[in-house]
Amino acid sequence: MSTPDPGAGPSELPSRPAPDVETTRSPARRRLATWVFALAAVVLVADQATKWWALAALEHGERVALVGDLLGLRLVFNSGAAFSIATGMTWVLTIVVVVVVVVILRAVRRIGSRGWALALGLLLGGALGNLGDRLFRDPGFARGEVVDMIDYGIFVGNVADVAIVVAAGLIALLGLRGIGVDGRRHDESATADVAPEES
Numbered sequence: 001m002s003t004p005d006p007g008a009g010p011s012e013l014p015s016r017p018a019p020d021v022e023t024t025r026s027p028a029r030r031r032l033a034t035w036v037f038a039l040a041a042v043v044l045v046a047d048q049a050t051k052w053w054a055l056a057a058l059e060h061g062e063r064v065a066l067v068g069d070l071l072g073l074r075l076v077f078n079s080g081a082a083f084s085i086a087t088g089m090t091w092v093l094t095i096v097v098v099v100v101v102v103v104i105l106r107a108v109r110r111i112g113s114r115g116w117a118l119a120l121g122l123l124l125g126g127a128l129g130n131l132g133d134r135l136f137r138d139p140g141f142a143r144g145e146v147v148d149m150i151d152y153g154i155f156v157g158n159v160a161d162v163a164i165v166v167a168a169g170l171i172a173l174l175g176l177r178g179i180g181v182d183g184r185r186h187d188e189s190a191t192a193d194v195a196p197e198e199s
Contacts (some may be wrong), residue, residue: 032111036121043125047159048132054149069153076156077145094134094142101127112183115174120181123167129160 058064058075065072104124111117130146137144148156178186 029111032114032117033108035114035117036108036111036124039118039121040125040128043122043160043163044128044132047125047129047163050149050159051129051133051147054147058149063151071153072151073149074151074156076148078148078156079143079145091142094131097127097131097134101131107181110182113174113179113181115170115179116181116183119167119170119174122163122170126160126163126167129158129163 054073054075058073060075060077063072063074101124104120104127107116108120111120133146134144135142137147139145146158146160148158148161150157150159150162180186
């Protein structure tokens with residue numbers, strides 16, 4: 001077994017490899033990923049529960065006023081996207097939502113920001129809520145109509161839509177602040193918005 005030369009300079013001494021960033025942050029990343037899936041589950045349950053309630057309690061097309069013309073309840077079935085865009089293109093929309101869900105799941109593997117954990121949890125829950133309708137409701141698999149019941153006067157939405165809109169706003173804010181999914185700022189690659197380790 002050889003021994004280091006006493007006369008060797010600091011640059012010639014064996015050096016220890018730097019700790020892997022992903023390894024040192026893995027507990028925090030796992031915790032943030034858990035938050036994403038927990039929030040997504042809450043949104044999904046709330047969305048499906050309100051849809052089942054609307055189907056049981058509301059008459060199709062009849063509006064129940066809550067705040068005059070500003071807010072009410074009205075059961076409608078939407079075969080398009082938000083604001084009834086792309087009506088009749090349910091197959092295409094179903095594929096798009098499946099792709100979005102896959103992208104979110106891949107992003108969660110790199111999660112390092114509380115803000116992104118909140119945004120992705122809301123987005124995943126909302127996407128799964130409406131995807132479930134498209135896959136399993138009438139008129140058939142991957143052609144199902146989304147159940148909407150929150151009437152804003154100019155359009156009708158649901159809990160999943162609310163979660164998606166809030167997530168979009170958070171993602172826009174995080175983008176303006178330059179914070180990536182991994183928690184690093186674009187202008188400061190060494191800075192991360194990672195949850196502190198628990199002692």
